[in-house]
Amino acid sequence: xxxxxxxxxxxxxxxxxxxxxxxxxxxxxxxxxxxxxxxxxxxxxxxxxxxxxxxxxxxxxxxxxxxxxxxxxxxxxxxxxxxxxxxxxxxxxxx
Amino acid sequence: xxxxxxxxxxxxxxxxxxxxxxxxxxxxxxxxxxxxxxxxxxxxxxxxxxxxxxxxxxxxxxxxxxxxxxxxxxxxxxxxxxxxxxxxxxxxxxxxxxxxxxxxxxxxxxxxxxxxxxxxxxxxxxxxxxxxxxxxxxxxxxxxxxxxxxxxxxxxxxxxxxxxxxxxxxxxxxxxxxxxxxxxxxxxxxxxxxxxxxxxxxxxxxxxxxxxxxxxxxxxxxxxxxxxxxxxxxxx
Amino acid sequence: xxxxxxxxxxxxxxxxxxxxxxxxxxxxxxxxxxxxxxxxxxxxxxxxxxxxxxxxxxxxxxxxxxxxxxxxxxxxxxxxxxxxxxxxxxxxxxxxxxxxxxxxxxxxxxxxxxxxxxxxxxxxxxxxxxxxxxxxxxxxxxxxxxxxxxxxxxxxxxxxxxxxxxxxxxxxxxxxxxxxxxxxxxxxxxxxxxxxxxxxxxxxxxxxxxxxxxxxxxxxxxxxxxxxxxxxxxxxxxxxxxxxxxxxxxxxxxxxxxxxxxxxxxxxxxxxxxxxxxxxxxxxxxxxxxxxxxxxxxxxxxxxxxxxxxxxxxxxxxxxxxxxxxxxxxxxxxxxxxxxxxxxxxxxxxxxxxxxxxxxxxxxxxxxxxxxxxxxxxxxxxxxxxxxxxxxxxxxxxxxxxxxxxxxxxxxxxxxxxxxxxxxxxxxxxxxxxxxxxxxxxxxxxxxxxxxxxxxxxxxxxxxxxxxxxxxxxxxxxxxxxxxxxxxxxxxxxxxxxxxxxxxxxxxxxxxxxxxxxxxxxxxxxxxxxxxxxxxxxxxxxxxx
Numbered sequence: 001x002x003x004x005x006x007x008x009x010x011x012x013x014x015x016x017x018x019x020x021x022x023x024x025x026x027x028x029x030x031x032x033x034x035x036x037x038x039x040x041x042x043x044x045x046x047x048x049x050x051x052x053x054x055x056x057x058x059x060x061x062x063x064x065x066x067x068x069x070x071x072x073x074x075x076x077x078x079x080x081x082x083x084x085x086x087x088x089x090x091x092x093x094x095x
Numbered sequence: 096x097x098x099x100x101x102x103x104x105x106x107x108x109x110x111x112x113x114x115x116x117x118x119x120x121x122x123x124x125x126x127x128x129x130x131x132x133x134x135x136x137x138x139x140x141x142x143x144x145x146x147x148x149x150x151x152x153x154x155x156x157x158x159x160x161x162x163x164x165x166x167x168x169x170x171x172x173x174x175x176x177x178x179x180x181x182x183x184x185x186x187x188x189x190x191x192x193x194x195x196x197x198x199x200x201x202x203x204x205x206x207x208x209x210x211x212x213x214x215x216x217x218x219x220x221x222x223x224x225x226x227x228x229x230x231x232x233x234x235x236x237x238x239x240x241x242x243x244x245x246x247x248x249x250x251x252x253x254x255x256x257x258x259x260x261x262x263x264x265x266x267x268x269x270x271x272x273x274x275x276x277x278x279x280x281x282x283x284x285x286x287x288x289x290x291x292x293x294x295x296x297x298x299x300x301x302x303x304x305x306x307x308x309x310x311x312x313x314x315x316x317x318x319x320x321x322x323x324x325x326x327x328x329x330x331x
Numbered sequence: 332x333x334x335x336x337x338x339x340x341x342x343x344x345x346x347x348x349x350x351x352x353x354x355x356x357x358x359x360x361x362x363x364x365x366x367x368x369x370x371x372x373x374x375x376x377x378x379x380x381x382x383x384x385x386x387x388x389x390x391x392x393x394x395x396x397x398x399x400x401x402x403x404x405x406x407x408x409x410x411x412x413x414x415x416x417x418x419x420x421x422x423x424x425x426x427x428x429x430x431x432x433x434x435x436x437x438x439x440x441x442x443x444x445x446x447x448x449x450x451x452x453x454x455x456x457x458x459x460x461x462x463x464x465x466x467x468x469x470x471x472x473x474x475x476x477x478x479x480x481x482x483x484x485x486x487x488x489x490x491x492x493x494x495x496x497x498x499x500x501x502x503x504x505x506x507x508x509x510x511x512x513x514x515x516x517x518x519x520x521x522x523x524x525x526x527x528x529x530x531x532x533x534x535x536x537x538x539x540x541x542x543x544x545x546x547x548x549x550x551x552x553x554x555x556x557x558x559x560x561x562x563x564x565x566x567x568x569x570x571x572x573x574x575x576x577x578x579x580x581x582x583x584x585x586x587x588x589x590x591x592x593x594x595x596x597x598x599x600x601x602x603x604x605x606x607x608x609x610x611x612x613x614x615x616x617x618x619x620x621x622x623x624x625x626x627x628x629x630x631x632x633x634x635x636x637x638x639x640x641x642x643x644x645x646x647x648x649x650x651x652x653x654x655x656x657x658x659x660x661x662x663x664x665x666x667x668x669x670x671x672x673x674x675x676x677x678x679x680x681x682x683x684x685x686x687x688x689x690x691x692x693x694x695x696x697x698x699x700x701x702x703x704x705x706x707x708x709x710x711x712x713x714x715x716x717x718x719x720x721x722x723x724x725x726x727x728x729x730x731x732x733x734x735x736x737x738x739x740x741x742x743x744x745x746x747x748x749x750x751x752x753x754x755x756x757x758x759x760x761x762x763x764x765x766x767x768x769x770x771x772x773x774x775x776x777x778x779x780x781x782x783x784x785x786x787x788x789x790x791x792x793x794x795x796x797x798x799x800x801x802x803x804x805x806x807x808x809x810x811x812x813x814x815x816x817x818x819x820x821x822x823x824x825x826x827x828x829x830x831x832x833x834x835x836x837x838x839x840x841x842x843x844x845x846x847x848x849x850x851x852x853x854x855x856x857x858x859x860x861x862x863x864x865x866x867x868x869x870x871x872x873x874x875x876x
Contacts, residue, residue: 005192011192022178026326029329031330038327045319049319052318056187057311071133081141086152089152092642094645117439130512131443131512134511137543144547145546145554145583234564256564256571260570271553
């Protein structure tokens with residue numbers, strides 16, 4: 001069974017995109033965007049993470065659907081941990 | 096060593112160090128190993144996730160103090176380290192690719208580069224940690240003192256206790272990350288030796304690929320740690 | 332390695348293939364590893380039981396006159412930690428799961444046999460560390476390690492206990508990981524997901540919980556250790572921390588952990604009920620989906636352990652509602668087992684007696700869980716013996732009974748010997764009586780207001796009569812658990828040799844000899860039949876001798 005072999009050009013392209021993302025996030029940190037600073041920083045980080053997962057970790061070319069299901073499951077349960085914990089912390093001062 | 100084609104084929108089947116008897120085919124074994132590594136990464140996501148949860152809670156509570164404490168980190172070193180890890184992810188991907196196309200020598204070079212970059216990351220981290228010790232930014236010490244004000248409020252000094260919570264999380268999260276880097280470097284040292292001995296080929300490079308997955312994961316953790324720890328509130 | 336000592340004419344099995352200690356300690360055969368685990372968990376069960384007996388002895392009288400208060404704290408802590416981490420969590424998966432899953436799916440071994448052995452070594456290392464903790468003076472944090480007690484105020488062996496639990500967690504994670512990959516990748520041709528025995532589905536669901544939940548308690552423990560060692564303020568309120576953060580991280584795992592403990596038992600009950608009713612399971616799809624439902628929804632309810640700890644009332648509302656939802660898949664399973672038995676041809680061998688016990692007692696335990704999920708009731712009974720009774724009904728009345736059912740059901744396959752059926756039934760009866768006598772009074776005690784973890788109740792001497800009944804029950808229960816120890820060991824030498832299929836049961840494990848040969852199957856099976864095909868299997872359960 002042949003595994004997909006990515007081209008060197010693709011890898012270098014992703015590498016450059018990641019470096020560009022890093023520069024962008026550092027630059028954006030020095031600009032006053034108010035509450036959006038956090039959102040911008042995390043969005044750039046997420047895009048970088050997605051690039052690493054899809055291309056460096058070959059998930060885009062994985063023939064197994066399980067791989068994608070496993071990743072989504074992990075993210076989902078991490079989200080549950082964070083969201084339901086914040087349901088407590090975020091509402092403690094409400095009454 | 097036998098020379099007839101049939102015998103050579105059989106010999107090669109036995110040569111394949113992979114083929115463990117309880118698997119029916121090499122593909123089944125490869126798929127099992129890959130799924131196993133991805134499941135291990137799930138446990139790592141939840142492991143670091145617990146610390147990200149703690150970070151989320153305290154950043155929500157002490158946003159100003161976290162911003163102040165974050166400023167004391169050297170953003171240049173953090174950014175350089177981020178770039179170092181990104182380069183190491185490239186070298187890992189290239190090493191796997193070399194295994195896939197049978198370029199053994201180039202694979203060894205890329206693996207060595209990965210190790211070098213990993214050690215560079217750890218070295219820079221060491222410098223940063225030393226800075227923290229020198230500046231008395233180590234939490235739990237009586238000598239802790241952070242001389243900062245809340246960003247945007249020049250008259251409000253930072254709350255020392257809340258700053259210590261920040262640094263506790265800083266050391267816990269980057270320390271755990273560094274521990275994973277050290278393990279990764281050790282793993283890759285072993286892989287480099289095996290690769291140099293010729294253990295990996297286009298037919299069998301599963302350990303390289305799976306170790307690569309681990310390395311990329313550790314890179315992704317840093318991709319999130321960098322903005323969350325270093326870039327909270329940098330605008331003047 | 333000792334050479335094979337199989338006598339001429341004697342069939343080679345996984346037991347007689349090799350002898351010698353190295354052949355056991357370096358083995359990667361899943362069946363031998365299962366037996367290695369059996370020795371460990373039996374040992375820790377009796378250690379945990381010993382602490383329970385001391386607790387019950389102290390509570391015979393209202394005054395705290397048997398042990399000091401600090402010692403009592405150590406007793407209930409060690410009882411909890413040993414029972415939970417070294418018995419309840421590993422017992423069914425590591426013994427019965429390890430032994431049976433490859434056989435049930437038609438494989439030669441688990442996906443990662445060496446990691447399986449590593450899991451056992453991690454369990455043993457953790458166990459040795461826990462024994463050291465006990466011998467070095469014990470730990471008195473409660474099994475829950477709550478902060479800031481565990482980080483700031485105790486001088487006992489908190490860190491060694493924490494490390495022991497941490498290591499045992501990794502044993503659990505690797506077992507779960509192994510099972511998931513095995514079930515996905517190693518099924519024999521024709522063994523589709525819809526033909527899997529529910530025992531396998533149950534372990535699949537359990538493994539998902541193990542992989543997702545255990546790392547979070549691991550990091551919680553790491554943070555407690557760091558805080559204790561370096562005087563950090565992550566959880567310490569006087570230093571800006573929040574003690575409840577620890578509880579969130581702890582219970583995020585520890586609630587799903589109770590499903591790690593019970594779900595494999597549910598898998599056992601499905602197998603036993605079908606065999607001894609001679610019927611297919613009622614609602615196979617619903618049963619399989621209910622297992623997954625328990626696993627998923629079980630992650631959404633953890634803060635119901637924190638209702639009075641100081642979380643926001645709005646969060647409490649959400650978690651209370653979610654806790655009601657998690658009861659639904661469990662209830663579906665109870666209804667379906669009952670429906671399976673309806674118009675079945677039921678016989679009352681020992682495994683079935685334990686399965687009956689499970690269904691009834693798990694239902695009581697589960698319903699009382701719903702009482703606790705109601706905020707109003709919880710405020711009254713939280714941290715009382717009501718909670719203690721609730722979880723013991725599920726863990727002892729449920730899980731331990733299921734474990735006993737499974738051990739009896741598959742003992743012939745594992746050992747090649749029949750256990751004595753008369754003694755088996757007697758022990759089951761003693762366990763049932765002892766269990767109810769021990770724990771039913773505790774519901775009443777809790778409702779009357781007796782707090783848990785108190786070594787002295789002399790301000791409320793009216794509690795004594797129920798406590799005496801409870802202790803009497805505990806003694807009976809102990810006898811009920813010792814009996815199988817004795818007759819299982821006896822049967823290994825003197826028991827009747829077991830046929831391939833002593834119960835005339837469905838399932839691949841009954842198509843191979845008892846005990847199995849090392850690689851399970853002579854040829855890889857090709858499955859063309861559905862699970863629980865009792866309508867095709869001729870004959871009843873053979874009458875016990």
